[in-house]
Amino acid sequence: MTAVSAPERTCIGCRRKRGRAELVRLTNEAGRVVPAHAGAPGRSAYLCPEQACLEAADKRRAFARAFRGPVVLDxxxxxxxxxxxxxxRR
Ligand SMILES: [Zn+2]
Structure with missing residues (x-):
C-alpha cells in the first residue's frame, strides 16, 4: 500500500492528468454542460481552467463522449x- 496521494483526474481537453483541485469539474444538467459544485452527484468530467483545453475538448466532441450523449456547452x-x-494570475 502506498501513501494516499492527491486524486488525479484527466482533462478532457488535453488528456493530461492533474490534481483534482487544479481542474474545473463539469457535469451534465439536462443536456447542458455546467460547472459542478463540490459533491454534486452524477457523471462528471474535468477540464483544465484554460481556454485552450476548453476549445480542444469542444472540437474533439469530448463533452458528448464524456457525458454519453449530445450536450451543449453552457x-x-x-x-x-x-x-x-x-x-x-492574481
Ligand atoms: Zn487540459
Missing amino acids: PAVHRAVARHTSDE
Whole structure:
C-alpha cells in the first residue's frame, strides 16, 4: 500500500492528468454542460481552467463522449474557466 496521494483526474481537453483541485469539474444538467459544485452527484468530467483545453475538448466532441450523449456547452463553463485563470494570475 502506498501513501494516499492527491486524486488525479484527466482533462478532457488535453488528456493530461492533474490534481483534482487544479481542474474545473463539469457535469451534465439536462443536456447542458455546467460547472459542478463540490459533491454534486452524477457523471462528471474535468477540464483544465484554460481556454485552450476548453476549445480542444469542444472540437474533439469530448463533452458528448464524456457525458454519453449530445450536450451543449453552457456559457457558465467559459466563465468558470476565465475566473479560474484570472485567479491564478492574481
Ligand atoms: Zn487540459
